[in-house]
Amino acid sequence: xxxxxxxxxRPRSDKSETPRFQGPKSGPHxxxxxxxxxxxxxxxxxxxxxxxxxxxESGLWLYGLHAVKAALGNPRRKVKRxxxxxxxxxxxxxxxxGRVRHDITDADTVxxxxxxxxxxxxxxxxxEPLGRRDLAxxxxxxxxxxxxxxxxxxxxxxxxxxxxxxxxxxxxxxxVVQDRNSPPESGAxxxxxxxxxxIVPVVSVVNISRAxxxxxxxxxxxxxxxxxxxxxxKDAATDNGDIALVLGSEGSGIRRLVREHCDAAAxxxxxxxxxxxxxxxxxxxxxxxxxxx
Numbered sequence: 001x002x003x004x005x006x007x008x009x010r011p012r013s014d015k016s017e018t019p020r021f022q023g024p025k026s027g028p029h030x031x032x033x034x035x036x037x038x039x040x041x042x043x044x045x046x047x048x049x050x051x052x053x054x055x056x057e058s059g060l061w062l063y064g065l066h067a068v069k070a071a072l073g074n075p076r077r078k079v080k081r082x083x084x085x086x087x088x089x090x091x092x093x094x095x096x097x098g099r100v101r102h103d104i105t106d107a108d109t110v111x112x113x114x115x116x117x118x119x120x121x122x123x124x125x126x127x128e129p130l131g132r133r134d135l136a137x138x139x140x141x142x143x144x145x146x147x148x149x150x151x152x153x154x155x156x157x158x159x160x161x162x163x164x165x166x167x168x169x170x171x172x173x174x175x176v177v178q179d180r181n182s183p184p185e186s187g188a189x190x191x192x193x194x195x196x197x198x199i200v201p202v203v204s205v206v207n208i209s210r211a212x213x214x215x216x217x218x219x220x221x222x223x224x225x226x227x228x229x230x231x232x233x234k235d236a237a238t239d240n241g242d243i244a245l246v247l248g249s250e251g252s253g254i255r256r257l258v259r260e261h262c263d264a265a266a267x268x269x270x271x272x273x274x275x276x277x278x279x280x281x282x283x284x285x286x287x288x289x290x291x292x293x
Contacts, residue, residue, distance in 0.1 A: 060129050061113060062190045063120035065091050070195030071125055072096040077198055078128040083110045088122030100125070118187065129185045130202070135214060138174040138201040146242040147290055148215060150176045152208055152258050153249045154279060157183035161192025162280035163247070168196035170287040176211050179204045212244065212261040220244040222262040224254050225286055227276060229265035233289050236266035243290055250279050 059080055062071050069092055071077045082102035089097060089104060110124050139146060149172055154160055160183050167175055182204070183189050190197045205211040212222050222244045223236050230236075237243055246262055248254030259265060268285050270277065277285070 057126060059126045060185060061124055061126055061187050063110075063114055063118055063124040063187050064191040064194075065121045065123060066195035067187075067190040067193070067197065068092065068123045068125045069096060070198040071127055071190070072099055074198035076130060080126040080128070082126070083113055083124045085110065085122035092123060114187065119191065130198075133174075133201055133203050135174065135176065135203045135205070135211060136218065138203060139218060140173075142173070144171075145240050145290070146173045146220075147287065148172065148174050148176060148220060148242075148244045149283065149287075150208060150212065150215075150244055150246040151178075151182065152246060152254050153178070153181040153252065154247065155181055155183055155249065157186060157189040158192045159250075159278070159280050161189045161194075161197070163283045164189075164193040164196040164200055164202070166280065166284045166287060168193075168199045170291050172200055172287070174201045174203050176203045176205060176208070178208050179206055208255075208258050209261045212246070212258070215244045216263075218242075221264070222246065224248075224259045224262040224265040225268070225282060226254060226259070226265045227267055229267040231264070231266055232269050233266040233286055234293055236264045237290055237293055245283075245286060245290070247279055247283055247286075250276065 057080075062068055065088065068082070072079060072082075072092070073096060079100040082097065082100045083105055084092060084097070084102055085107055086104055089102075107120075107122055110120050110122060111118065113124050113126075114120055139148070147170070149163065149167055151160065151163065154163070154177075160177075164175060185197070185202075203211075216222060220242045221237070223233070224246045225233070226248070246254055246258060248258075268277070268282060268289070276282075
């Protein structure tokens with residue numbers, strides 16, 4: 001029994017009656033007191049309103065002008081609804097907005113549908129993720145060299161998005177990723193890709209090595225981009241044949257088994273004062289070299 005309990009312990013006699021519950025007495029309360037259980041009605045604390053996202057809806061939220069415009073312009077993309085400010089609606093255009101049910105609203109409402117800190121530029125689009133694609137179906141005949149990028153365990157969405165953006169700029173036919181160890185389709189990935197997610201076909205495969213074998217059968221020369229490659233990239237791609245360029249993560253690089261399924265390993269010449277490049281920068285330089293040659 002706690003020491004500060006002044007009531008003490010009083011055993012009930014046999015003649016005592018069971019005490020009845022008595023509610024609070026009516027009437028004014030003494031000054032400075034308040035009924036039990038009643039909260040004081042003081043001023044509410046001031047401060048920034050917490051981020052309260054809208055009620056969750058099934059689908060994928062894309063945001064940013066380039067990402068949303070590219071998604072609305074992609075006939076394969078199934079769209080549901082769009083939140084857009086009046087200023088952003090002018091940027092997107094009535095033709096693209098006519099494809100989807102949209103609400104003209106304010107920037108705060110757009111932001112509440114998205115993760116905190118999302119740079120949405122006044123527009124967010126609820127849509128379905130793009131479905132799976134077959135690699136062979138994405139490689140249509142072309143008069144110029146076809147290039148396929150193969151990303152081996154590049155898991156950062158900002159790096160993957162930047163590579164997609166570069167791939168679109170240099171006319172890459174497809175980007176191959178593994179269904180594991182790669183960033184899922186997301187608003188952050190689409191924003192970093194600046195619309196390229198809906199421009200360059202992304203093919204998700206179970207096994208990268210088997211995908212490289214398939215590319216070989218389709219006539220592609222497979223090059224692993226590695227700092228310890230046997231030759232410079234311009235020498236490894238000697239003719240105008242189709243190229244499958246393999247890029248590895250910045251940490252572990254290209255896995256041994258994946259590299260063994262390549263025909264050559266090449267490097268980008270660079271000054272010895274710098275050990276390596278960011279993978280998205282290396283992709284941009286390599287694609288420029290392949291197109292220039």
